Amino acid sequence: MKPVLLALAIGYAVMGSALAGERCAVPLKDWQPRESLQRKLESEGWKVRSIRSGDGCYQAHAIDADGQSVEVYFDPRTFDLVAKSD
Numbered sequence: 266m267k268p269v270l271l272a273l274a275i276g277y278a279v280m281g282s283a284l285a286g287e288r289c290a291v292p293l294k295d296w297q298p299r300e301s302l303q304r305k306l307e308s309e310g311w312k313v314r315s316i317r318s319g320d321g322c323y324q325a326h327a328i329d330a331d332g333q334s335v336e337v338y339f340d341p342r343t344f345d346l347v348a349k350s351d
Contacts, residue, residue: 288347289322289340296341299323305344322347 299316310330322338329335338348
């Protein structure tokens, strides 16, 4: 990968994490189970590789319904999409 493209990719990943951290200020007691997020995504045609907690959000690594490999952040209370890094 060319250095410029690598720098851009790293920048987008960091920016996605920063955006997620700003938007996911949900108390732990209000989080839905990660298994519920996995079921939701799979019902929408996603292939979930992993879901973990990161920056106050759920961070999922998956293949979306369009076949794209994605890293996405979801609000743990509502499962709304907060940030996406391709």
